Amino acid sequence: MKHFLRVVTQFFVFLYCKCLWRGLKFVARKLTGRCELQRICYNNKHGARRTLKIESSLRCSKNALLQSALSVHPDKVEKTIEDIMALKKINPDTNPQLGISLQASLLQIVGYRKLVGEVEKLRREQYDCENQEHEDMLMKLWKELRPDSPLTGRISKQWCEIGFQGSDPKTDFRGMGLLGLSNLLYFAEHDKTTALQMLHDSLQPKHNETNSPEWEQKNIDKAIGYSFAIVGINITDLAFSLLISGALKTHLYNVAPETPSLRDLQQTFCYLMQEFQRFWVDEDPSDIMEFNRVRSKFHRRILRQLKDLDTALCPHFTASDLHLVNL
Incomplete structure (x- = not known):
């Protein structure tokens, strides 16, 4: 009872x-003479603060047109904005900025939804040795990370030098599919200095002042930091989970002026790789067996960052690549 x-x-x-x-x-509305969407647009700066409130307002609306605006095709956003302004009896000639603000935010909202589908499709696409495009991407990754070391064969233990688990990298892409490879390649191409430094650091055995010469000689070829490629695939999984859960909306609504793209997510991946490297060093784990603990702690830290509506997870690109961030 x-x-x-x-x-x-x-x-x-x-x-x-x-x-x-x-x-x-x-x-x-009676006091201000403005509907909720107008108040949101006029009282919040462009970015996550505005777009998240508009998204919530549309989702909670009882009006079918406003609810359906969240799932329109990007090509129909402009027409949808016209319909919304007509529904709200807002004159576009006397409120030109409102239409511009609503359109930018709605493009972010429907663009995020579209990006989720695009990324999911890429994740589900498994690496195929018979697909020449997939093979070319893999070979290019090797050349970017090992420019002075020719690969002796497609199946080779050399792949362990860049952090794969065995002699055929395709087995490591099973969880994240082609998304894992495309992210690693983007990182190697667009932030090459950082990628090469991370790879170099990952291959260094961890010593301390108490290590004896005998211990060092025994473990000189054993890097107990982390495996570069495997970490990249793990961080891809982390970025994917942030995207799917909606946690990444804060960041993408702040950095993408309108429709978020795959490139925006790849730049986010670069940021996460850079920050994970710093986090790993700060945590100073005793061995690779602590990887899951460190990764989980890092994940929680990123989630806390994303709760700040002004957060932008911007990668620290080298000077030659800075122009790519603002294109």
């Missing part, structure tokens, strides 16, 4: 709060 009364009480409290909220919105 007590449980039933508690449920009933919670229901009526919810109903009361909902009615109160709608009443406050009605009063706000």
Whole structure:
């Protein structure tokens, strides 16, 4: 009986709060002469603060047109904005900035949804040795990371030099598919200095002042830091989970002026790789067996960052690559 009364009480409290909220919105419109979308656009700067509020307003609306605006095709955004302004009886000639702001935010919203589908498709595409495009990407990754060391064969233990687990990298791409390879290649091409430094650091055995010469000689070829390529695939998984959960909206709504693209996600991957390197060093794990613990802790730190609506996870590209960030 007590449980039933508690449920009933919670229901009526919810109903009361909902009615109160709608009443406050009605009063706000009467006092300001502006609808909720107008107030959001005029009172919030462009980026996550504005777009997340617009997204919430459209989702909570009872109007079918406003709800459907969240899933329109990017090509129909402009027409949707016209329909919304007509529905709200807003004159576009006297409110030109409103239409521009709504369009930018709606492009971010539907673009994020489109990006999720694009990334999921790439993740599901498995590496295929018979696909020449896949093979070319893999060979290019080797050349970017090992420019002075020719690969002796497609199947070779040399792949372990850049952090794969065995002599055929395709087996390591099973979890993240072609997304893992494309991210690694983007990092190697667009932030090459950092990628090469990370690879170099990952291959160094961890010593301390108490290590004896005998211990060092025994472990000189054993890098107990991390495996570069495997870490890249793991960080790809982390970026993917942030995207799918919606946590990455804060960042992408702040850095993408309109429609977020795959390149935006790849630049986010670069940032995560750079930051994970620093985090790993700061954590100073005793061996690779602590990788999952460090990764989980790093994941939680990124999630905390993304709760700040002004967050932008911008990679620290080298000077020659800075122009790519702002294209």
